[in-house]
Amino acid sequence: MAYILEVFLDESRLSKIKGTPVEEKIDAVFGGQLKLVRVEVGEEIKDGILKAFETARIDSRGCITDTPVAFKRALFEEIAKQKSLGEEVVKAVLDKIDEIKAAAAKESEHLPPPDIDTSDIE
């Protein structure tokens, strides 16, 4: 069975894959309002991710979710670097697992909030 890792794309990420083969594989969901790319992985890689991250789970869509932001960030960087959505990009990320785990540990304490003005609802 194939499992899916979804990588969401904002403007900054879109610019980094512009003109690459990955750009052609961008999907738009929810009425075109959310852009993403999908990486398919097999059982072995899926098990590796679940083992590496306690929070990771498979949702009702067969997607691997609740992985640390550090993992997702590294995954996108690898996609942009290799210009690919193949399983090899995940393997490359898992090769740096100790570094990602260290970043993830810090993330469980603090995540910088987005720069959105909330003064009107304070």
Added chain:
Amino acid sequence: MAELYFKRPMPHGGRLVERVIKDKKAAKKIVDFCEKVGAVYDIKPTLHYKRGVPVRNVYREIMSVCYGFFSPVEGSMTSAELESVLTKRKLLNGWIFPYPILFDISKEDYEELKKKGIGSGDRLLLKLKGKPFAILDIEEIYEIDPAELADRTFGTPETNPEVVREKFDDKHPGWVIYRSHQPIILAGKYTIINEPIFKSPFDRFWVPPRKCREIFEEKGWRTAIAHQTRNVPHVGHEMLMKTAAYTGDVEPCHGILVNAIIGVKRRGDYPDEAILEAHDMVNKAGYISPERHMVTFTLWDMRYGNPLESLLHGIIRQNMGCTHHMFGRDHAAVGEYYDTYATQILWLKGIPSYGFDKPPTEIEGGLEIRPQNMKEFWYCPHCKEMAYSGCCNHIKEKQKLSGSLIRGLVAEGVQPPPIIMRPEVYKVIVKWWKKFGYPFVNEKYVEYKEKELEVDLPDLD
């Protein structure tokens, strides 16, 4: 026409439990007496039996009992009542109730009380944050095995094959709460003698059952449908509320009562403050008229018991005066312990192994609140709308909403598109994210919650 109208249901058990002494002089006399004889106990949080982090504070249960949310329960259960709840999910007076409600203390604390001569028949002053809070009139003292209590509370795939799919373990927060109980139980009625003052934003949403029924009367809500939540609302939740509320009697339900469960939650849930204000934003921003939508909460460290939790939800919201309760898939669930539709099975057919050979609305001592069982919502690119899965037949094209999808977006700092989360609701998440430095419940937030709680205690003098 009148015969077609639904009546507001009576409180579960026939009357609302209200065990709150408001006369400060009377309260002070009780405090003075208890302090004189040394019958004083400082409430301690329940700590995870392995990891030592807070998983419950019994003060929340005392509040929910004394203000009538759990009517007809009046206090910590006796051994006979506990046995009755575990075997039949009924109190000794015959009214259904799903969970053990217990005041548990350690053996060491019990030895201290014994040294002071405190035992059955005595009154114990319970302090919270060092201040008088409530009293417990001790009827019985007995010992439990917390591991056995946890297993019997939730069941097993062998004992409850209709709905339990996996053995409960320490990944299940509700099982952990019971497993982490202390072994000595002080049974007896609770009475609050010093009403806590809620902090902001909880103060705006504290509506105990009697008050709630009065508000329904003032608003002219003959019918009201309850929405259970432990989450900030995405558009799927909003559609669930709007669509489920089309039920009613001769017209759609007059009111939608959002009742959030406030207490210790699992990592990855949203902070309680964000949950309440985000739901409130649904009406403030006009997605559901405030004339028809009200946000409230119940204090309870959630047990995530799917069908059992739905029974407690039915009891709470019937006590608050609701005529209907919406139930979706995986109601109050975590992990794969239960069948996805376990709650709906209970309310449609009953679950004999839990003591319900018929739905809880059809058995003696059961509930009057009507279930509104709902399937899920998804985004359909063909219909170009958030569609009800029971109607939309574009199965292959559906785009499922999931809480984890939205959590993933939020964590990455990507604003969820308006079609799945209203921008005003997202703004509330960001507001509390700035305050706590994190958008979700983490260890730091759990520690903060236990230190602060939702309330302060006033001085009695």
